[in-house]
Amino acid sequence: MADPSGETTRKPSPSRRGFTKAERPRRLPTVLTEDEQEALLQQPNPNHRTGLRSLCLLRLMLNTGLRAAEVLNLKVSDID
Numbered sequence: 001m002a003d004p005s006g007e008t009t010r011k012p013s014p015s016r017r018g019f020t021k022a023e024r025p026r027r028l029p030t031v032l033t034e035d036e037q038e039a040l041l042q043q044p045n046p047n048h049r050t051g052l053r054s055l056c057l058l059r060l061m062l063n064t065g066l067r068a069a070e071v072l073n074l075k076v077s078d079i080d
Helices: 034-041 049-064 068-072
Strands: none
Touching: 034 049, 049 068
């Protein structure tokens, strides 16, 4: 559940000795504006093989919400 400051609140988790663990509130991720996304997509050079690869990866991340670590762990068999 998010409060007006953009932080989510969670219930404290019980520990083994009867104490509750103090947890930091989780912050919601920031997102890029449409202008920032367009500027980012203009960076790779699609005329080069690595530029085309980078453009595809950027589009994949922006369109699906995948994080960098998730993209790095993708395998060809994961793609339909």
